[in-house]
Amino acid sequence: MINQVRAEVLKIRSTRTTLGFVAATVVLVVALTLLTGLLSNSLHTVEDQRQMLGLGGIAGFFSALAGILVITGEYRFGTIRPTFLVSPSWPRILGAKVVASMIAGAVFAVIGAGLSIGLGYLCLKHRAFPIELHSGDWAYLVFGLVAATAIWGGIGVGLGALIRNQIAAVIVLLAWTFVLENLVFALLPDLGRYGPTQAGNAMTHSNADHLLSPATGTAVLILWMVVLTALGMAWTSHRDVP
């Protein structure tokens, strides 16, 4: 299994797509953090500051995209055949892809969180806002950003295993995270808070209304990853390798 994970990590590292995702994460996080940190006047409360410092969480979207590509790219380019011939076991293949995508997600998270926390902190200092976060808040913020972004990588693999078509899987991810889940959370918050995006937001110990506790949020996000991957595995293993 360790060999398989090493192979999957190399697959992620050895194409330029991953570099593109890292670059997109950097550009977006820097731009959004600087815009908010330098222009917003709503940075007085702990929640306001946490929102700005946590803008690195956008890396979770790219982590999920990378996870989707880890599996759908194999179908798109036919590399799933050599992958299967080396290791003819779907649990091992998908398991390794989940772990490798979580590792990649953690790297995205460190970059995203490092930038948003670092730049956000400098902005607050520059504008002489008193820092409202205490040590526990910082710990939750860093843990929530890194862990949630890593788990999003695994969720991407599960989604990609279920929807082998790369474009369709990306569209579903976009529609779910940016439209559907927000809609459900706005209309039915008690149900919507169990969605993956809101569960991930809860992991930073956000005080926003209706969110779960960090521990429950973490458990729910992991559950999403496990269920999607298990469904993807069941779907894949009952079919011929194309």
Added chain:
Amino acid sequence: MTPVVLAESLTKRFGSVTAVQDLSFELDPGTVTGFLGPNGAGKTTTLRMLLGLAVPSSGRAMVFGTSYARLDDPLRRVGAVLEATDFHPGRSGRNHLRTLSRAAGIPDARVEEVLRLVELDVAADRRVKGYSLGMRQRLGLASALLGDPDLLILDEPANGLDPEGVRWLRDFLRAYAAGGRTVLVSSHVLAEVAQTVDHVLIVANGRLVIESPLAELTNRVGGSVRVRSPQAAKLQGALEHAGATVTAGEDGALVVNGFTTEQVGELAAADAIVLHELTRAGASLEQIFLELTSGAGS
């Protein structure tokens, strides 16, 4: 002895289409077998079932006495190339091989060895999208050789190779099998593998048409004997008396059908007829191939 490959009543249906029907054969160690048939005959589907990529609708596909998925270390037992396009275009050839070698626990040094073996070491750091079809075929072969396997399964490996590449592949496969290893190579062009294989399996419309040593096949289907003698008239009479069909060939030779070279030689010796030439003039392999596959098609 356990056969290296065993296909037992293999059948594969896709909806109402039967791609492979009741196909059975086995391969012994150290043989190079040509798996032949026109496009769409079911060759690739059969190979995919042997490799566990497709589940048979019925029947069994075994390698080394078990299913592919149950092999302990598959890359070290079986090397396979099914498509010359199974690469990420943005990944270098070297990294493609490394992703496979790492998954199989094979050291990177072996990657360099196989790159040199298929003469791709100079281009190894270029992205695959810049490779020619021939280079992709060789990269595929390199990936199959990573584990130094006992069995090679290659689907149309000569596609896209130039004549020099085809000769290289032929020599390579012969040398590979000479070490006691087994090769199963598919092709839709018999001439491509005629000088490489010693056994043939011919399929058409998903069914096995013939399984035979290549030489036997040539003899069996439409083989004739060319014989030259200063006593041609006497020889022709003796042969026709014995039941052979004799026609006049080039340079005064006789073309004998229905008799083997041994039978013609013995008959001539019995009648004290001098022979200047006695050779088997088999039908062209391509002719045999077309006869067999078109017959099955009708």
